[in-house]
Amino acid sequence: MGRFITFRLLQAVPVILAVITVTFFLVRVAPGGPFDSEKAVLPEVKAALEAQYRLDLPLFQQYVAYLGDLAQGDFGPSFKYPGRSVNELIEAGLLVTAELGLYALLIATLIGGVAGIFASLKPNTDQDYVPMTLAMIGICMPTFLLGPLLVLIFGIRLEWLPVTGWGDIPGDKILPSISLGAAYAAYIARLSRAGMLEVLSQDYIRTARAKGLPERQVVLKHALRGGLLPVVAFLGPAFAGLLAGSFVVETIFQIPGLGRFYVQAAFNRDYTMILGTTVFLSTLIVLFNLLSDVLAASLNPRLRHQFHTGGMP
């Protein structure tokens, strides 16, 4: 197990390094520098600004200097918000996005998991078809469609819930969390159903039933662990997807989270912010994937040997 973890950690390093490098050079290629403004800036002023932010050095030197800063945990100053560092901004956005992601993941896992298990107990009956069709709708309705629809119905027409903000009005965290979590609830429902179905057809379950154990015990104590394995393995990619989804949800609901910061930074050519957010988010994703793989491997020893087979992550 330890070897597995070490191996995966080592694998993560080139990935993160690749992310940093690619993003760094990609961002520099972009047209539109961070110091363009409406009333034309005097060339001397522009040069001074660029010198301060090290933009006048050759590209490779900038890259190395940046790596050095990163090693000390410094993401640099924000270009768009002078006087504030990227670290501060990431911190502020992170708290919000993390909370949003957590609620969404909870909703997804609980609702999805329960629905899938429920459906798997009586396959090919209405108990199965109804949740699975709902799940299919959840998969087919993108977040950027579901969000506005929920806002339209619950916020505007029924006026039950607030439509913007995060933490300002009680209840304003509900709609965004649901919008973000719905698609994942759907995936998890399908995964848990498939997993449970597979496990429930195994011999040891039949044995347990033959022994006369009550169905609830059969399901909860024996089937659940194996059946939910695909769900656990999915948590890693789910997290990455949630982050992507947060771009949209944060934009629709005007939530000051990391996703929205990222998109705005990209549009504003705020180099350091883009770099910082990308590196940070990517590292998080890689670590989360690792965590999810380790968890899955601890539940199913067979996975420890399947580093890179044709298996789904």
Added chain:
Amino acid sequence: MSSTAGELLREAEKGTSLWQDAWIRLKKNRFAVFGLVVLVLMMLTALLTPWIAPYAYDAQNLDLGATPPSAQHWLGTDIFGRDMLTQIMYGGRVALAVGLIATSVALTIGVTWGAIAGYVGGRTDAVMMRLVDILYALPFMIFIVLLMVVFGRNIILLFLAIGAVEWLTMARIMRGQVQSLRQQEFVEAAVSLGLPARTIIRRHLIPNALGPIIVYTTLTIPSVMLLEAFLSFLGLGIQPPQTSWGLLISYGAETMEEYPWLLIYPGMALTLTLFSLNFLGDGLRDALDVRGSKD
């Protein structure tokens, strides 16, 4: 006695091909059939749009503005007075085009990559698949947003970017398939005949791995369409005057308080299409008895 036995024997010998079996099974799945029917209708509509659309897609009527569904405009009009039904039909063309083209890109790269890795095995395989792993770990969403922002909205770039995200799973599946097929006798026979690897891959392996490939292609298309809609929603995908469902939904969301139909109808079109594709893909998977890529 012998004639019945003879008949039975002949019946048994006739048998059915894998495809016929699969087709029979597919037909029994109501959802999949529904998906197939809807899909075919959509494709027909998309192909015939220039001829059957009630209005020109750029015909504006500023004084009319946004109106709810009526006899002249079955799905209403947008803020420029353009007919929504027409807009949605043209958006469908784009959606299907993106879906098909980007998926083809993913398919070509993925199948080739996976086939080579699976067939050659050994070191080459390890390296190729390690690369896939690393790429898999990259948060593509982040990069695509950055790519589109940096290089502008080029439709070719869009196809390539989307295709580049989706080929990885295809490669993994193909490799798994090829690996298991390689053990089979007919492949050994081909090898001992002295056929070059390329021919073996092309003529023997790929056709036999077609099952999972078809299934995942059918499931990749909606994924691709969703990705395009997402990018267009953010303003990074298809640009006006061309239209796309993602764009329509994005504009609709802005004015949904006053003109909810601008959001609802494009939304329904997208959801219905994805629905059909997914059900079809699921049905195909069950029919062809493909067990994902676990084995």
Added chain:
Amino acid sequence: MENSPYVQAPYLGTYYYLVNTTRKPVDDPRVRRALALTVDRETLARTVMEGAVVPAYSITPPNTLGYYPPKLFDYDPEEARRLLAEAGYPNGEGWPGLEIIYNTLESHRKIAVAVQQMWKDALNIDVTIANQEWKVYLNSVTTMDFTVARRGWIGDYVDANNFLDLFLDGGGNNNTGYADPRYDELILNLAPQATTREERYARFFEAETMLMEETPIIPIYTYTSRHLIHPSVCGLPPNLMDSLNLRYVWLDADRTSTAEPCES
């Protein structure tokens, strides 16, 4: 609307399209004029902008401290087609294409989409639109990497000079390639040296007429200030800078409609 508390008045700002006079096909003033002639400003103001703006035919807002800009043209698709044909693109034949860029904002998009279609309908030419992020857009404008670009200018002080000096040769905010020594002479020397306001305004008028004859910009509308003001509020006249000088305001509780005069 009778008795409405809604008060709309012109504001010291103009929304226009910048034209890059150094690029084909808009290097030909006839083409530029044709484009200006086929923007149906009245309809735009009435529909897309929901009546909240005033059509503009020149750069300076009307009644800028008593100065009224010249109006050299109106909506005239016939004349536009004639000019376009004269310039070598009869009925849009041979038109190389043109792109309007604008910074990402819903209202800019609406106008661009409408104008794009107006040009297509009236002149049969293909026009594309592209939105750019603010930074990129600014870069495009200052480096003159555009053919037509959306622009707006809000005055800093109530005087026509504020708008007219935009188009001096090499001005940092010119960005059109327009330059004319007589224009510069008028704005920089002759107008400031005028001894009476009439003379000064006459110089401005001459300069602005020269400018609009070349049509390096396509004015679209004059901004407006919009407020909801209760009829009992007196002493708050609309003004071009939209300054709300509340210390001079008083309340006349008996006044129930804007038709009545204010009594102190």
